[in-house]
Amino acid sequence: MPFELVPGTSLHYYLVNFDALGNERNELDGTKMSQTLIEMLAKEPITDVFFISHGWLGDIPAARDQYRKWITAMAANTADIEKLKQVRPNFKPLLIGLHWPSLPWGNETLTAETEEAVVESIVSEYTERIADTEPARNALRTIVTEALEDVAPDQLSAETVEAYQVLNQEAGLGSEGEAASPGNDREPFDPETIYEETEIDEDSVPFDGSDGFILNRIFSPLRSLSYWKIKARARQFGEGGAFQLLSRLQQAAGEQTRFHLIGHSFGCIVVSASLAGLKGKGVLPRPVNSLSLIQGALSLWSYCADIPVAKGKPGYFYPFIADRKVTGPIITTQSEYDSAVRILYPLASGIVMSDPSFGDLPRYGGIGTFGIQGNGLEISNIDMLPCDRAYLFEPGKIYNLEASKYICRIPQHAGLGGAHSSINEPEVAHAVWSAAIGV
Incomplete structure (x- = not known):
């Protein structure tokens, strides 16, 4: 046309x-x-x-x-x-x-029948958006696997925090403050602070195989990384x-x-x-x-x-x-x-x-x-x-x-x-x- x-x-x-x-x-x-x-x-x-x-x-x-x-x-x-x-x-x-491909996050519909398939489905989605490397994939597997066990823990586990830090490093984003280029104009990545500051009604997005799972609070640092990565792509x-x-x-x-x-x-x-x-x-x-x-x-x-x-x-x-x-x-x-x-x-x-x-x-x-x-x-x-x-x-x-x-x-x-x-x-x-x- x-x-x-x-x-x-x-x-x-x-x-x-x-x-x-x-x-x-x-x-x-x-x-x-x-x-x-x-x-x-x-x-x-x-x-x-x-x-x-x-x-x-x-x-x-x-x-x-x-x-x-x-x-x-x-x-x-x-x-x-x-x-x-x-x-x-x-x-x-x-x-x-x-x-230009620009979706930082979405409400992914989970149609997979097994837990392993659910994990790999989300890993595949977010490696495209953040970093397609083996360390990034392993970090994502840790994050999603723990989310399947508890989507709203009182605080992030040490394993999840470490996984988020690995994912941030693989994303290649800077944290250079207000004058930096879009994508790098942020504070140092702190998954625990992001998690604590995120307020989402967990009862409104239960994991039932529907779109709501990825909106749960435990994924807030993941959405943040994805957001800044697509912002950098825009620039x-x-x-x-x-x-x-x-x-x-x-x-x-x-x-x-x-x-x-x-x-x-x-x-x-x-x-x-x-x-x-x-x-x-x-x-x-x-x-x-x-x-x-x-x-x-x-x-x-x-x-x-x-x-x-x-x-x-x-x-x-x-x-x-x-x-x-x-x-x-x-x-x-x-x-x-x-x-x-x-x-x-x-x-x-x-x-x-x-x-x-x-x-x-x-x-x-x-x-x-x-x-x-x-x-x-x-x-x-x-x-x-x-x-x-x-x-x-x-x-x-x-x-x-x-x-x-x-x-x-x-x-x-x-x-x-x-x-x-x-x-x-x-x-x-x-x-x-x-x-x-x-x-």
Whole structure:
């Protein structure tokens, strides 16, 4: 299929599929979608490219479902589209969705009949996400075997603690604090603290061969490791495959073609890293025109010149701010109903969530809760607006949009994430379109 249809809308998008190493996968006919897009940009009068990344999703059907919902919401904002046509009379958008394997944890259905088969099923799932080594497999076997005996012990056994430490070492993740790259910007891994700070109603997730087993409290350090490993993958994919694709697209496009980057959750890391390039030293053919970070699962200090809780250190993504790689507005969203970023993010960092370190702001916290913060930035904290009100976005300025009024629906099977993925709202689309319109 040359493009992905969005039924009932005037828009469609192109899906570019990458593997876990950041290599683009071939289409069914053996071609690369990136080459199709490059040829299109060289031949057609595209005015605006929307470069979009999902967050934690496991497979292509899930990515397609997310993009279908996003683009349906965008297409419904006809007033914004008409305004874009007025600003750019020949408005012709190209929407590109990236897919990268990104599921940090899931509610695995256990269909195996024997205890041994259950153990090996979970070991197989999590070696893919964390580390596919023999020490990692053995550590996982210890953890799962003990969980089968008691999913809610008063404290972790010495054997389980040691197994978690081995797994952390095999994951290859750093613990370098607030200024480090996504995936390494955490405290030293402490499975006992994570276990003690995790509060899950064990009666609601009993082991009965269903999805609930992996949600039990004893697996909280495992979910934390998986979370940070996928966070690191988002940064690696963004600096590699996504950066290369964005560079090639800009090279192929006309000089007047505008580029707009949109990310959700870990996808905010992807699009930010695609601007920065490897270790922040990548050079794009030209700046992009807007950046939208929707319920970002990355540090609130990521973009500042000087982190208040780590004086003298800039945020990991500050270089692309300093180099003005975004000429238009940068917008973020926050929602109190997003428990994935509000609760799980600091918990995964291995800290006590109620311990703020800088006024009302914590040492570790996500953009989806606190917005972009820190020194050396021009920031405006405002409410997300209804669709009939206009934003007055200024170029080069950061806007943290309080969106709890709109990002608030908690789906029936949302699990621990709350409203984290409830972003398919017209008001969210209105903010993204408004950032793209520019000034």
